Amino acid sequence: QVQLIESGGGLVQAGGSLRLSCAASTRTFSSYLVGWFRQDPGKEREFVAVISWSGSTTTYADSVKGRFAISRENAKNTAYLQMNSLKPEDTAVYYCAAKRTLGVLTTTNPGLYDYWGQGTQVTVSA
Numbered sequence: 001q002v003q004l005i006e007s008g009g010g011l012v013q014a015g016g017s018l019r020l021s022c023a024a025s026t027r028t029f030s031s032y033l034v035g036w037f038r039q040d041p042g043k044e045r046e047f048v049a050v051i052s053w054s055g056s057t058t059t060y061a062d063s064v065k066g067r068f069a070i071s072r073e074n075a076k077n078t079a080y081l082q083m084n085s086l087k088p089e090d091t092a093v094y095y096c097a098a099k100r101t102l103g104v105l106t107t108t109n110p111g112l113y114d115y116w117g118q119g120t121q122v123t124v125s126a
Contacts, residue, residue: 002026002115004096009120012086016124020081022096022117029077030054033099033106035113036070036081038092038122047108048094049081053101059108064090086124093119 003025012018022034035050049060049070058070067086072079079096097113107113 002032002098004098004115004117006094006096006117006120009094009122011123011125013125014086014088016086017082017084018086018122020083020094020096020120020122022079022081024077024079024098026077029072029098030074031101032114033101033104034070034072034079035097035099035107035110036079036094037097037110038090038094039119040092045095045110046092047110050106050108051079052105057105059106061108083122086122088124088126090122091124092122094122095119 005023008020033052036048037045039045051058051070055072067084069082096117098115099113
């Protein structure tokens with residue numbers, strides 16, 4: 001069982017920045033690809049970004065491309081989501097998720113992930 005703990009959420013004005021962290025309770029963190037998703041109440045969970053086990057491959061949702069950056073430090077068992085130029089429509093609960101790589105570099109499908117964090121609230125005011 002892998003526990004994922006997100007941190008770094010908060011309230012920020014439009015145009016501001018936040019950096020989310022996702023700390024994993026496993027020494028085999030490099031065996032997992034990591035994705036970030038977000039969800040507004042009453043809406044489906046939405047893919048945001050994903051990074052391969054080595055960090056060499058990343059994929060972003062069109063809505064965040066050029067503004068958000070996903071990264072990871074396997075030595076620290078931690079993944080990050082740097083969010084810049086935030087907009088009110090970025091307001092949501094942000095979740096990190098991990099999937100055993102098993103030959104897959106990245107995936108945007110939330111149903112394929114093995115572990116999820118509890119989420120961290122990001123609120124962007126206009």
